[in-house]
């Protein structure tokens with residue numbers, strides 16, 4: 001079956017500049033993103049990289065300085081009123097009027113958005129708030145508010161669901177429920193855009209991801225592609241029986257490789273061209289018996305691409321993230 | 333339409349709204365009850381009683397005057413003489429006119445004369461309520477993040493804020509008309525039971541109606557301004573703060589105007605404008621001027637603040653504040 005890819009969400013060249021007395025901050029600096037229909041798309045980036053700014057801009061809460069955006073083929077913000085009914089969204093740490101109950105809050109939104117009020121109990125049940133629906137929102141815990149927000153986003157049966165850190169404050173059971181929910185929604189044809197810092201979670205539920213750093217996209221694609229193309233070049237190198245591991249490491253180090261020695265193998269950290277390893281070692285009469293790329297997980301890719309891996313003895317500051325860092329590996 | 337329905341529901345689901353409305357009813361009920369209890373009807377018996385009291389007072393005053401006159405005549409040559417005039421016939425003798433029986437009557441509620449003040453009380457109480465409810469209606473929505481959620485559903489910002497304002501003003505108009513009718517009814521009853529409805533012609537009722545309409549204008553302006561200020565500051569407290577700030581500035585300007593020798597310093601006070609709007613005309617005197625005329629002596633210049641001037645002033649302020657709130661909403665980032 002050929003799955004026709006249609007973009008539910010397209011962003012190109014998005015720019016947002018915050019001006020204040022302290023100066024100018026480019027929160028978004030020519031950001032691009034594409035989300036295909038029916039996918040669960042992960043939106044990753046370090047703190048302050050511009051995820052929330054992107055989502056707010058998309059939802060018409062913030063005016064961009066430049067760039068084009070389209071949701072479901074409609075240009076936004078110009079045609080946002082037409083598509084708003086098909087986009088369910090929660091933005092970062094959602095808040096509600098505290099003196100209303102969850103049921104009232106949702107039924108008022110349903111009225112305002114022309115949605116049948118009878119859906120309210122259904123979505124409250126879905127997020128596990130059925131028995132607490134009659135209590136005032138200000139008595140809710142963080143995770144309960146988050147669940148209410150998810151319920152409000154699901155209320156209009158959207159085609160596109162935008163969730164900014166929905167797992168924030170959820171308990172382990174809640175996170176797993178959220179995972180199942182995302183899968184079910186996606187299976188029913190909904191497209192989900194999900195920003196999160198829980199990368200294990202993203203790796204489990206997302207079909208594709210976009211990684212943003214300092215207001216620009218540093219990579220995107222299906223999870224498998226991203227993992228494959230950014231294995232960080234680390235390879236495990238084993239030598240044939242009796243090979244001089246220490247000498248071999250010396251040779252590679254002299255050529256600029258980052259080598260970590262283990263008991264009976266070594267790891268070359270930045271080998272974007274593994275053939276170079278075999279060539280260098282063969283020239284010295286040392287032969288490689290195993291050369292396996294070490295499968296990176298999303299966390300490794302993330303830390304590498306955004307340049308936010310912790311460095312011993314340094315306190316990384318929030319804006320110290322990189323644009324395309326680590327892309328220029330050794331041996332290219 | 334669905335948005336208007338939702339906003340109506342929201343307005344009446346709010347506890348603050350019901351609290352203020354209950355407060356308004358309570359205050360109005362207390363004023364009406366107080367008026368009822370402190371007034372009495374002028375029945376023939378009471379008039380007779382008052383006339384008897386007046387006559388008795390007149391008699392005792394006459395007797396007292398006689399006694400004084402005698403003492404005056406006996407005074408010359410004694411140390412008491414200094415207390416009396418030389419010519420004792422010049423001394424005051426009471427006349428019956430000076431003992432009008434109406435002074436001996438308990439207060440009585442005259443609809444035609446006293447109801448306009450009651451319209452004023454009504455307008456002030458409801459205007460204060462409208463200001464508070466309007467400010468809190470949108471202020472706490474902003475503050476709690478509810479407004480942002482709503483905008484995710486209805487991205488047309490001006491439509492959202494405009495609908496909110498319209499719904500709120502609409503309900504307050506209805507409430508004012510309803511309570512206003514009840515208010516007029518209550519005082520008509522009080523006048524019937526504890527006063528008089530004499531000379532209440534259709535023309536008088538019409539004039540009451542017009543005053544009431546001006547009161548409605550005042551109430552709606554107060555509501556719109558409270559709403560707009562809270563929306564501008566995204567917080568209920570902002571409206572109250574602005575009110576206090578403007579009050580302080582007013583007093584400052586008033587004092588400066590007085591010190592600076594402005595002709596009519598009172599004209600710088602907002603409440604006077606509201607008063608002029610309600611009573612149609614307020615004469616202001618220029619105390620430092622002297623318009624000399626042969627028979628009247630020194631008469632100060634008069635500046636008459638009319639309801640047209642006051643109304644125009646209020647309209648301009650209201651339009652500016654509401655316009656600023658809409659303009660700010662159109663432009664700003666919501667986060």
Ligand SMILES: Nc1ncnc2c1ncn2[C@@H]1O[C@H](COP(=O)(O)OP(=O)(O)OP(=O)(O)O)[C@@H](O)[C@H]1O
Pocket residue numbers: 018019020025026027045046047048049050051052053054092667
């Ligand atoms: N209202 C604002 N005024 C000024 N700067 C802002 C404002 N909102 C966000 N920023 C700046 O824009 C940048 C991007 O912020 P944003 O909230 O989009 O980050 P994020 O990717 O959502 O981060 P996090 O993972 O912490 O949620 C940050 O540097 C932030 O300081």
Ligand SMILES: [Mg+2]
Pocket residue numbers: 051052053092164
């Ligand atoms: Mg964020």
